[in-house]
Amino acid sequence: DIVMTQTPLSLSVTPGQPASISCKSSQSLLHSDGKTYLYWYLQKPGQSPQLLIYEVSSRFSGVPDRFSGSGSGTDFTLKISRVEAEDVGVYYCMQGIHLPRYTFGQGTKLEIK
Amino acid sequence: QVQLVESGGGVVQPGRSLRLSCAASGFTFSSYGMHWVRQAPGKGLEWVAVIWYDGSNKYYADSVKGRFTISRDNSKNTLYLQMNSLRAEDTAVYYCARGRTPKVSRSYGDAFDIWGQGTMVTVSS
Numbered sequence: 001d002i003v004m005t006q007t008p009l010s011l012s013v014t015p016g017q018p019a020s021i022s023c024k025s026s027q028s029l030l031h032s033d034g035k036t037y038l039y040w041y042l043q044k045p046g047q048s049p050q051l052l053i054y055e056v057s058s059r060f061s062g063v064p065d066r067f068s069g070s071g072s073g074t075d076f077t078l079k080i081s082r083v084e085a086e087d088v089g090v091y092y093c094m095q096g097i098h099l100p101r102y103t104f105g106q107g108t109k110l111e112i113k
Numbered sequence: 114q115v116q117l118v119e120s121g122g123g124v125v126q127p128g129r130s131l132r133l134s135c136a137a138s139g140f141t142f143s144s145y146g147m148h149w150v151r152q153a154p155g156k157g158l159e160w161v162a163v164i165w166y167d168g169s170n171k172y173y174a175d176s177v178k179g180r181f182t183i184s185r186d187n188s189k190n191t192l193y194l195q196m197n198s199l200r201a202e203d204t205a206v207y208y209c210a211r212g213r214t215p216k217v218s219r220s221y222g223d224a225f226d227i228w229g230q231g232t233m234v235t236v237s238s
Contacts (some may be wrong), residue, residue, distance in 0.1 A: 039224050039225075045202040048208055048231055049150075049225075051213070051224050051226045053173075053227060060224070060226060090157075092157065093156055096223060096224070098221075099219045101163065101172055101174070101220060101221065102160035102163075103160065104158040104160070105157075107157045107158075107173065
């Protein structure tokens with residue numbers, strides 16, 4: 001089975017500073033249709049997960065433009081240009097191409113300094 | 114507004130069954146694939162199952178295959194998860210989630226754009 005590995009598992013960031021989370025997959029997420037099925041979600045404390053980024057770099061509706069996704073093949077990155085207090089929570093990457101269909105990373109907990 | 118509301122969770126003994134429901138509103142339910150995702154206490158997210166918008170295909174995680182059944186009633190705007198032969202390791206919050214792309218007929222590549230609030234299932238004697 002495909003394995004999604006996130007680093008770091010936790011990070012503490014001063015408001016206004018940037019943050020970056022890496023996600024590596026054990027197999028390429030590039031499909032034969034030309035799309036790469038890598039997603040990012042944020043689960044705020046006590047809430048359900050919410051979609052941030054789909055297909056590597058497309059921001060979901062309503063997601064602030066301080067969030068950006070990049071990468072290709074097996075290496076991906078979520079960047080927050082200027083962290084705000086409301087960004088705290090656990091960030092998950094997810095692949096949507098290989099069996100068992102959808103697999104999440106372990107999660108990265110973002111805290112505010 | 115667009116909303117998913119799960120129900121049916123509770124405490125159940127190992128080996129017993131439970132059926133979860135997910136009521137959808139605010140969108141054309143019959144046009145979207147639907148998923149179940151679970152989260153064990155203090156753990157990460159695990160995808161459980163998907164059903165296509167028309168109910169024609171279903172796929173499961175290996176951990177639940179043969180024990181869980183996903184289904185839907187488009188006339189009632191409701192998604193279900195029938196869970197049989199429950200084990201302690203099935204203890205989790207179960208979320209239903211909508212696939213982002215309407216009327217997609219494929220088993221891969223769909224973001225989960227709307228999530229319910231979750232329902233807790235505890236398997237314990």
